[in-house]
Amino acid sequence: MAVGFVLLWSCGFVGAAWGTTAADPAGLLAWRYVITAGVLLSVAPFLRARVSRRDLGQQCTLGLTAHVLFLGGVFAAAASGVDAGTTALVCSAQPLLVAAAGAAFWGDRLTARQWTGVALGLGAVALCVGGVGDLGPAIILPVISLLGLSCSALLERRWAPRVHVVTALTVQVSAAAVVFVTVAVLTSGLAVDPTARLVGSLAWLVIPAGLGGYGAYLLALRTLGATRASMLLYLTPPVSAIWAWAMLGDRIGAPQLVAMGLGIVAVLLTANSGQNGRTTARPPGGELARCTVTPGSAAGRVHSASAPLGGGTPRAPGV
Template sequence: MDRQAHAVTGTALVVLWSSGFIGAELGTRYAPADTLLAWRYVVAAALLAGLAAALGTRLRPRALLRQGTLGLLCQCLYLGGVVTGVGLGVPAGTTALIASVQPLLVAAAAGPMLGEHVGPRGRVGLVLGLAGVGFVVAGDLGLGDAPWCAFLLPVGGMAALTTGTLLERRWRPAESPLESLTVQTVFAAGVFLAAAGVGGHLQPPVAPEFWWAVAWVVVLSSFGGYGAYLLVLRRGGAVRVSTLLYLTPPTTMLWAFLMFGEVPGPLAVPGVAVCAVGVALALTDGRSSNRPVVAARGSGTPRS
């Protein structure tokens, strides 16, 4: 994958991944978060399943199990942990900072597990990226009014995304990104539908603004953001895709300023600069490696 393609897919990932936070703000003005998640995934699953049927897609049980596992980790547990934690009172800035520990965990595990080694410059860049995120979200850091156990939810969500990222890269599944996205989305739709039903929040509001928010997160976040995540992960590696996520809090800040008029805090601009320097150092680390790894036994069987 050449440098220009890396730049295009990386930019798409950052912009589209951060759109999910804006869509959540738009949707939760009219319905609880679990209602928004349920209908986001129902609509996305229906569209993707229809496309899969039209294309005649056929996957074997092992592939469905593999992608269902990744969907549970990267979509259900990640989003469920983050959204539920915020709903219980964990400040959004604190949640963002917790989530930003993920690149460090991926980098620590990627060497022995994937052969993606990070050199000294890359390690400095990763630490700077985390510090930059801290500056960006400094105005919304704190304990809020959440019980201590609520903080375990975004921590668990971050750990689930880390695990899913490493497993996807380790397994190197034969399914295309579209097939992976379809199976994971259908699986997540079932989980979020059940969760919203148990919570008594399955009934959607009739407000057209809610359905506008659903369209936003389906197109930009589910198809765009997670689709770009899969592309960058498979073509650029686990460390690269995780490092780029450092740029999503600054990008979300810009989205929020343009759409809602939210003025960034005094540390936000220097935070963006620190994030950018950190990501640049990490992504240009000459000692980083993206060598192929040997897949787990049986995991690379086509359409298995």
């Protein structure tokens, strides 16, 4: 799960590098999400999944945070001249933010070794991307990306949705598609030149990066927990560098290799993180009636008393 998530999440750089040379970022994002939504909507009916209004609202919110705010901020930062290293370094604070929120709101307790892993991972990303470039007002854009992805992880933990992963991804991508198409229409427009480079980049962005990357992200959040899944993001900058070397011919140097080693050590240090950011949402009311039958009556008399659901510590939902 961890290896698949890191590989698929990291590969989006290649498609973005291809696509932004052939189309405006707003149009590229719009077409990416329109195509991805079309693929998912063609598959979703076969699942025959029932989605409540509450589920629909939650997944739309997750679509706005994990897709619109995160990717929109990344692409807008690039268009505004923020260098990729700065954006990557700002977004790499996500595991630290999620871990801090887990400690503040859920009472998670990370050991000194695990906090060392968090700091080491942040340093690994800084080494990989070469530090922060010139800061300006546009730095708010990668900060928006950071907050969007962090909120998606924390909301996933808070709500613990039981919606099928494919159904959840369908709703999220469809909601994001509406936003990205609207932004493209109001700015650069949807017209693109369907060159071979653009078609190849869209295919890459839709299949391995979109369906694979975000599908693996949801699975990682549900099975590994918000904290562990977030820690894995420390490995994405050096793995992205390897993708760029393999697919684009970019040079990979010693800093990227050292950063990967440090990132692996950081993830191993934080491997046993207690709660791991997994909780189970309680049903409305939070309690179920416990029934007992009093002897001495043919029908029996039923008494109810408040009892926690499951009679103990709630378990994380299955995928």
